Amino acid sequence: MLRRSFTLGSLAGLTAAIAGLSPDARSQIRRPSGGILDQATVNELRSIGASYRRSYKSFPASSLVPVAHDQVQLVVSLRPKDQPAYLRNSLLAHLAEMAALASALQSLDLGDPGQADAYMDLGYQVAKEIESSELAALILAGRAFRASFRGDSVDGLDYALAAVDTAGRGASRRMRAWTNAVASEMYSGTGDMHGFRTCLEQARILLSGPMDDERWGGIAWFDLSKADAYEGSDLVRLGCYAEALPALDKALELLSPEMLRHRGTACISRAEAHAGAGNVEAACEDGHAALLLVAQVQHRETLRRVTALHRTLRAHKTAGTRSLGEHLIDTRTLLKTSGSAV
Incomplete structure (x- = not known):
């Protein structure tokens, strides 16, 4: 599936992705002996991915999309299915996170729904394969935004509530909070004041408790200041x-x-x-x-x-x-x- 979705024709992209690694990680990825990675290299990739996801807060879309795409291609080139199970799922989670980032940028920033959907479909399939409620919830919430921006607020609400439900089955506390905020936005788009209030209050309750942010797979960040922004934007949609x-x-x-x-x-x-x-x-x-x-x-x-x-x-x-x-x-x-x- 990965090789059908993303060919390995972009040598320049792969070269750029590898160049960003430490010398030890570069030698790991390039060595021919069986292609099995070590844990340190995979950890480095995940750390790099987290920094790219945080960069969504302030980096230009045209600069960040190629980086996310290069990371997807790099993971594909590493043949994650041939890696030991304890490394395979971590590699695939990195791929799904980068696909989600690319999808958000293509949809919200660069206005390319076709590419956005391709990345979204890839990310969701991988999230389901590795049974990650964190990443599946992230992609479903992204689909809620896509539906809403197409003018289909009812479909948007369906996806958002699916994201809330999925996040509730094992996602990080911050992801659960964010998906509730997304649902509040979708409720406001349908004119449902009660649904908006209920979901936003749940988001704030979740943010007030102890966090497990080492598990956060989302893009950029979500905190109480963003909850305030959701509240204000939701009220605008409701005409208040x-x-x-x-x-x-x-x-x-x-x-x-x-x-x-x-x-x-x-x-x-x-x-x-x-x-x-x-x-x-x-x-x-x-x-x-x-x-x-x-x-x-x-x-x-x-x-x-x-x-x-x-x-x-x-x-x-x-x-x-x-x-x-x-x-x-x-x-x-x-x-x-x-x-x-x-």
Whole structure:
């Protein structure tokens, strides 16, 4: 299945992936004697993968996608099925994590649903094969976002609740919290206030307990500041604009400065809340802030939302709305120049 899905034609990609390893790990991977790896090499790959997943917070999509793809190809080249069982599952977990990262970047940042689905299908199949509730929940939550962005909020909720259920069967505490937050977003998309409140409260309860973060297989991070951002964004979807603003103010105060994508989504959510509350100039200011972050990380979904915001505001014909429109054009041009789809 792996070789059917991802050919080994990219010698440059494999070379780049191997070059990032320590000398001992490089010699392990290149040696011809049976192809059996040692635990230290596999541990190094997993550590590198964790750093790439954390990098989603702030790295440009066009830089991070090739890295994730190279890691997938590297694992395939190592023939994980030929490794001892205690190494095989760890290698395959690394592959699934990198596939999930590539899928998120292709879907949310670069706007390539075909590639996103291919990575998502690969990651989910591997997660099921190694019986990882952590990674299966991660992929199902990703599918919830994909369905929601296609405009199918009911399908999105189905996937999110499947992710919650799967995470509840052995995933890390932080993954269980995050999948509940995803479900809260999907509930808000269907107009279900009770479902939104219940799931978000469960996410906060889980975050308040002892953590087992050595098991976290998710992308970037999820903490109470992100829970606040989910709350504010969910309330915007429910049309509760005045109630959303304090939650988003709190999220932007607490979100780590390095969480550029997360701050960008919180900025556009607050802009939408201000627009809904009739605060045109404040909405434009947050729209500008979101675009500055889009330019750094190439987050297409935030760009789409700022575009929609501007279209609702431009009838006001203020200096602020005109400036936001100009900033949008400049940002699109910048992303085209950098190779990101717009």
